[in-house]
Amino acid sequence: MSRRHDRMDEDDVRVRPTRGGSRPRSKDRPAHEQALRGTVIAVDRGRFTIAIPSGDDEAQPRVIYAVKARELGRKGIVVGDDVDLVGDLSGDIDNQARVVRRLERASTLRRTADDSDPVERVIVANATQLAIVTATTDPAPSFGLIDRALVAAYDAGVRPLLIVTKTDLVPPDELRRMYAPLDFEMFEVSDRRPPLALQQALADEVTVVVGHSGVGKSTLVNNLVPGTDRSTGRVNVVTGKGRHTSTNVRAIPLPGGGWIIDTPGIRSFGLAHVDLDRVISAFPDLAAGTEDCPRACSHDEPDCALNAWADDQELGVRERLASMRRLLAGRSANPEGFD
Numbered sequence: 001m002s003r004r005h006d007r008m009d010e011d012d013v014r015v016r017p018t019r020g021g022s023r024p025r026s027k028d029r030p031a032h033e034q035a036l037r038g039t040v041i042a043v044d045r046g047r048f049t050i051a052i053p054s055g056d057d058e059a060q061p062r063v064i065y066a067v068k069a070r071e072l073g074r075k076g077i078v079v080g081d082d083v084d085l086v087g088d089l090s091g092d093i094d095n096q097a098r099v100v101r102r103l104e105r106a107s108t109l110r111r112t113a114d115d116s117d118p119v120e121r122v123i124v125a126n127a128t129q130l131a132i133v134t135a136t137t138d139p140a141p142s143f144g145l146i147d148r149a150l151v152a153a154y155d156a157g158v159r160p161l162l163i164v165t166k167t168d169l170v171p172p173d174e175l176r177r178m179y180a181p182l183d184f185e186m187f188e189v190s191d192r193r194p195p196l197a198l199q200q201a202l203a204d205e206v207t208v209v210v211g212h213s214g215v216g217k218s219t220l221v222n223n224l225v226p227g228t229d230r231s232t233g234r235v236n237v238v239t240g241k242g243r244h245t246s247t248n249v250r251a252i253p254l255p256g257g258g259w260i261i262d263t264p265g266i267r268s269f270g271l272a273h274v275d276l277d278r279v280i281s282a283f284p285d286l287a288a289g290t291e292d293c294p295r296a297c298s299h300d301e302p303d304c305a306l307n308a309w310a311d312d313q314e315l316g317v318r319e320r321l322a323s324m325r326r327l328l329a330g331r332s333a334n335p336e337g338f339d
Contacts, residue, residue, distance in 0.1 A: 112270030213265025
């Protein structure tokens, strides 16, 4: 993935040294050839919960607790990261192992605090799917959040899904109409029961779920993985918004294979980090129309070559172009103006 040189992520943020300074570190690093490999499933104030294989039962991995080794320096570790461990591997919470290596990430799902923030915050690593959860009512659908999450998914190169809850209360007709041209899967959850098609779409994938508080994310996770007991809550009757229930990012193994990663309710989703070309690449049927675009074209301006090209295309292509441009326009809108 191409990155702008002026971008920073959390690994680049410098911490002021202590008054006593720091000791010079040797350039020689131990190889840790016998390190055990695992996947980070939770992070809590510098402590990591890590899943490692447990025999033949992938749905019930063994859990080890660890801290980051000094030689990793400022390198950030998030849920979804594959890491190497040494030290106490017993799983005793009082005798923690050390994370000595973070493996290369296959994907990185990020957001910024707002659209002017240069620091990218990594939500999860190595996800293959982003499931955007919205409700048809209580709270009402937030098209701004959906659009922004779609842009983040396309930029990260992960497959987007839309999960619509509370369809037994209000049908999702408007959501179907708005997102049908984008041609990604949409699943309807009625009476809190996830459909079989959704369970099949999640199997053997690493899926992170995002959405506003109150839309039913944690209820969905609890029903997909019985016994998970993720916290749930009600919508505020005054503001119409949900209150935060799940307070941390947590990866949970699915009974049919794969992982689902629950996240706290999102109130802002900045996209300062997004590369517009990455978004365009998620619409291969439109790419041909960009060949004659002026340099640094935003693909949503009077001189964009897509304007004349689209006039010669069928209705479905023109609808997808309009949808893509709505997403691009949403990237520059107020990230907190979801409602």
